[in-house]
Amino acid sequence: MNAILSSEGAVELVSQAPAWEATLTSIGNADPGYGMVEYVIPGHLTAENLDSLILEYQALQGGNGGGSPRVSFACEGKIVHCALGTPPNFDDPPEGSYVTTGNLIGLEDGRYDVSQFGGSTTTGWTDVKNLLGANLITGISVVADGGWKFTGNKGQVIGVRNMQIVGGEPLPGPTPPVTITAPYPTFQSLTAEGRYLFQLRDGTQFEGTYHHHYDDGCLCVTRDQREGYLNPENIICAWEIEWPPET
Numbered sequence: 001m002n003a004i005l006s007s008e009g010a011v012e013l014v015s016q017a018p019a020w021e022a023t024l025t026s027i028g029n030a031d032p033g034y035g036m037v038e039y040v041i042p043g044h045l046t047a048e049n050l051d052s053l054i055l056e057y058q059a060l061q062g063g064n065g066g067g068s069p070r071v072s073f074a075c076e077g078k079i080v081h082c083a084l085g086t087p088p089n090f091d092d093p094p095e096g097s098y099v100t101t102g103n104l105i106g107l108e109d110g111r112y113d114v115s116q117f118g119g120s121t122t123t124g125w126t127d128v129k130n131l132l133g134a135n136l137i138t139g140i141s142v143v144a145d146g147g148w149k150f151t152g153n154k155g156q157v158i159g160v161r162n163m164q165i166v167g168g169e170p171l172p173g174p175t176p177p178v179t180i181t182a183p184y185p186t187f188q189s190l191t192a193e194g195r196y197l198f199q200l201r202d203g204t205q206f207e208g209t210y211h212h213h214y215d216d217g218c219l220c221v222t223r224d225q226r227e228g229y230l231n232p233e234n235i236i237c238a239w240e241i242e243w244p245p246e247t
Contacts, residue, residue, distance in 0.1 A: 001017070001019060002020070004040075008036045009034040009036055010025040010034065011025075011036070012025075020161060020163065021159065022160055022161070023157060023160075024036065024143070025144070026145045027155030027156075028148060028150075028155055035144050036144075039141070039163050040237065041168065041236065042166070042168040043167075045136065046136060047132035048129060048132075049168055050168070051105065052167065053103065053105050055161070055162060056101070056162045057161075059092065059094040061157040062147065062155055064086075064091060064092040066145075066148060066156075067090075072140070073132075074137065075132050075137050076135050078116040080113065080114050088109070107124060108125060110123060142160050142163070187235065187238060190210045190238065193210070194210055194240055196208060196240055199238065200235060200236065206223055207241060218232065219231075
């Protein structure tokens with residue numbers, strides 16, 4: 001299962017590995033009026049090499065509606081939305097238990113909104129693939145913000161778990177990623193003066209030496225003999241590199 005990378009808004013993390021279950025709440029005019037969780041994505045991911053995306057969700061209150069809940073794909077500074085539920089309207093009553101989406105990749109039932117790329121608000125995966133092409137997908141999130149549609153103080157409450165994202169080109173790295181903790185990677189387990197390969201959200205990688213955490217949570221990392229800040233919210237994962245290398 002793909003781990004939760006970060007969260008925003010009204011989110012309760014119910015459990016971490018393996019299911020990574022969370023509850024997202026959107027209630028009328030409440031502040032914040034939404035909940036969102038973003039997931040760790042596998043490797044260098046594009047619409048062309050994304051094979052499958054499956055998750056389990058349930059509407060605990062309010063049901064599906066108002067364009068929510070949805071899966072959102074970030075690419076080139078824009079967002080593609082994928083509605084969850086039953087086409088064509090995606091307005092469903094509360095399920096009462098978790099249901100699986102099945103593989104959302106490849107569906108042509110009008111659940112995709114590519115309007116930010118100049119396309120339709122109700123289209124299929126073929127349009128997504130044609131518009132995004134080989135551009136890097138830098139984020140995948142589940143969002144609930146449909147509380148406005150459901151009157152009263154119950155709003156919309158959505159449970160999500162067992163996100164499975166398959167595809168992408170493997171990232172290089174000699175060891176598995178360090179443990180990711182919620183609500184976003186704090187990387188407290190990094191070893192001081194250790195050498196690491198950092199994979200960032202924008203698809204870039206760099207090697208650096210980790211020193212310590214600043215008071216604001218940022219990492220102090222030396223790269224190319226220059227010391228600088230590294231915001232953990234911009235890190236997908238990190239691998240420890242043997243340093244100095246064996247000869």
